[in-house]
Amino acid sequence: MKNYILVGVAILLLAFAAWRLTGRRSGKLNLSRPVLQPAVCLNCQQEIDVERPFGEAPPYKCPACDQRTACPWWYCYDCHWRFVPELRKTEDGRVRPEGNPVCTHCGCANVSEWYPASGTQTPMGDAPLPHLP
Numbered sequence: 001m002k003n004y005i006l007v008g009v010a011i012l013l014l015a016f017a018a019w020r021l022t023g024r025r026s027g028k029l030n031l032s033r034p035v036l037q038p039a040v041c042l043n044c045q046q047e048i049d050v051e052r053p054f055g056e057a058p059p060y061k062c063p064a065c066d067q068r069t070a071c072p073w074w075y076c077y078d079c080h081w082r083f084v085p086e087l088r089k090t091e092d093g094r095v096r097p098e099g100n101p102v103c104t105h106c107g108c109a110n111v112s113e114w115y116p117a118s119g120t121q122t123p124m125g126d127a128p129l130p131h132l133p
């Protein structure tokens with residue numbers, strides 16, 4: 001009879017430990033946390049990592065000049081240059097990057113946002129920044 005109680009206590013302790021572990025793990029995996037995005041500001045021309053609020057579209061608020069003019073770098077797989085897609089003004093007066101960005105250096109559409117951590121996107125040069133509309 002004593003053994004059954006010991007086994008029962010052991011199971012309870014294990015369950016408690018597992019609960020503590022998974023609780024801590026889910027606390028670390030917070031998807032709503034802002035992501036750091038390598039960007040360049042079209043207003044003050046600073047290259048800067050901006051905190052990208054989850055689900056928010058660029059341009060982001062520049063930590064240096066406080067304007068919403070920080071745009072993520074893009075990368076072209078054809079000419080291997082870094083660039084910022086052209087911007088346009090929408091009807092509500094907001095500035096938005098083009099919907100289908102093309103490389104401002106060679107004009108192709110074989111592009112994606114630049115993630116230096118990927119290790120496969122090594123820029124050969126930086127295209128001139130677009131003007132603010």
Ligand SMILES: [Zn+2]
Nearest residue numbers: 041044062065
């Ligand atoms: Zn700025």
Ligand SMILES: [Zn+2]
Nearest residue numbers: 076079103106
């Ligand atoms: Zn290109």
